[in-house]
Amino acid sequence: MLKNFGEALRSAFRKIANAPFIDRDLIKEVVRDIQRALIAGDVNVKLVLEMSKRIEKRALEEKPLPGMSNREHVLKILHEELASILGQGRELPLKKQRIMMVGLYGQGKTTTCGKLARFFQKKGMKVALIAADVHRPAAYEQLKQIAEKINVPVYGGNDKAEKVVKEGLDKFAKYDVVIIDTAGRHALEDDLIKEMKKIAKIAHPDEKILVIDASIGQQAGKQARAFNDAIGITGVILTKMDGTAKGGGALSAVAETGAPILYIGTGEHIDDLEKFDAIRFLSRLLGMGDLQTLIEKAEEAAKGKEKKIEETAKKMLSGKFTLLDMYEQMELLSGMGPFQKIADLLPLGGKLKDEDVYETQKKLKKFRIIMDSMTKKELENPNIIKSSHIKRIARGAGVETRDVKELLRHYNMSKKLMKSFSNKKMQKKLMKQFGLKM
Ligand SMILES: Nc1nc2c(ncn2[C@@H]2O[C@H](COP(=O)(O)OP(=O)(O)OP(=O)(O)O)[C@@H](O)[C@H]2O)c(=O)[nH]1
Ligand SMILES: [Mg+2]
Known part of the structure; x- marks a missing residue:
């Protein structure tokens, strides 16, 4: 039971660490996970409900401190709320x-x-x-x-x-x-x-x-x-x-x-x-060596991921858009639910449904194979790819020439889409979605 309780709480923390965006849905989901974990861990139900309400409210309403990411902010709130139930602890005074x-x-x-x-x-x-x-x-x-x-x-x-x-x-x-x-x-x-x-x-x-x-x-x-x-x-x-x-x-x-x-x-x-010691006690309850370390790790991992998203976003907006960028963009779009936000913004107005995500992932696999048999030059500037190249690439990848053509078509489409983002207003909106500053 102790293990399950710890595992459940840990997985909630992990969800936050791994999510590309911290949004309302994620917060709600994580709060639900924590509720379940605490109740299974014998914590009073009323107490759990009060606390989860507080976590949700704080996570959705409080602004992160300057320099703190949304993710760190939510992790911090989770941690604080869990520890606050336990209080700071107290040692007996050394007096008569x-x-x-x-x-x-x-x-x-x-x-x-x-x-x-x-x-x-x-x-x-x-x-x-x-x-x-x-x-x-x-x-x-x-x-x-x-x-x-x-x-x-x-x-x-x-x-x-x-x-x-x-x-x-x-x-x-x-x-x-x-x-x-x-x-x-x-x-x-x-x-x-x-x-x-x-x-x-x-x-x-x-x-x-x-x-x-x-x-x-x-x-x-x-x-x-x-x-x-x-x-x-x-x-x-x-x-x-x-x-x-x-x-x-x-x-x-x-x-x-x-x-x-x-x-x-x-x-x-x-x-x-x-x-x-509340922190150590929580760690014990969570069944892990040190909760602090986990939080630090999550923050580090999150920073890495955020940086990647930021880089991709900047590239997308800069107009320099290679096949590899397109691939990365597709990867982000298919792998990460909240990337929906970008999909919502796209001129095509399409929301990615589950089956779309599945299709995208299937396509991605094929695209990856095709891209692996391209030269660096071709990847950076797909416009130089002639039909003789297409045959060579298809042969190398073990696919049909129409598959290569589809990849190129997809690229050109994406590029056009990216161009539409050169519109300043659109950029601002997108940057905001990324949580980036212009
Ligand atoms: N493993 C472990 N056993 C403990 C601990 N504290 C107490 N015990 C054991 O729990 C049993 C009961 O402890 P007691 O101190 O007699 O409990 P009590 O509250 O005084 O019991 P009553 O006077 O009968 O009400 C004993 O066998 C203790 O050795 C602990 O922290 N760890
Ligand atoms: Mg006794």
Whole structure:
């Protein structure tokens, strides 16, 4: 699934990179692709629809920054919108603070308590833990074992959770960072909410961190909202990102609560905690090494293509028009849908239909073979081709002389067409279609 999600998003990016023109149809198509990918990746449907609306609106209405191509502009918007759902992330400040960990059963709260304790310890801070999960008998023991490994004190007991927390906070009053582990439940039940509220009231935590297993997917949004409504979440830690988890749920969780993702858990070991980085996270979600690289590549590829189109367009307009130019023009016309725009402008007024494109491509193949048996001089100036040449060329290409004649006829027609573009008004219109400046 992760792979498909990534593949789907990647193919959307690729479409933009490869398209000769960025137009309304392409943008709509790409937005649809991304919608599908995100929904398949467990991102909340409402969120996806809102975002795709925004992408479409921005891509169609916003003007690219100076020096930026339309293509770069759209890629940038896509990227920004995807990353904006995730937010910038946030690291916990290195100050004296109380941290309360919440989350459902088995999401990784206790493990993450240890990881955070280790994190602050490495920064030279004095850390202590409070085991406020008084429901599961082994919970205190589990936290103790983790804490022992890193030499951090733990306070726990069999009393009511809020009592344990109060005592623990008194005991650790001089510590820089006190982390409170709380109990989980299968679902967000009333007694859990009540207990959480009581603990929060006593502890006045600076941070209330929701721990979510990355593999729960779509439910992440619902869970996050419920916890947020109950006690107000200041941040999310996404665990088990080392597994096959899609992580798409994170997008929903963040969007539902507005709380940033702080860290991600990438293993069972105490050091397996990473700073959250939206770009890297997206890359992981996309199943590729580095989204940034892809965007850069797309931009490079696009520049190459745009340059080619620009060159061809300029040649077409300059009046110098060789057989090779004609071939290139046909190639562009047949291979690229949005080149329709040129077809629309042609005096013949013809729109290229699918069957036309097919016919053109068939013709192109033949023309290529014929052109391969022409000399450079003949290609540059087909007017010098006499009937004796035609026979030679046909023989060389293994075609009939009428095929060669057809090519020449086609050339002369195109050339005439090109001449009609010497009209300034027409040129302006065409240049505009190419996105070129005069
Ligand atoms: N692979 C992997 N496993 C993790 C990660 N975080 C936690 N786990 C494992 O997930 C399981 C549950 O973790 P706990 O920390 O006990 O979860 P909890 O939320 O405290 O669970 P309860 O207290 O029962 O509600 C344990 O086996 C952990 O080792 C992670 O980032 N990666
Ligand atoms: Mg636990």
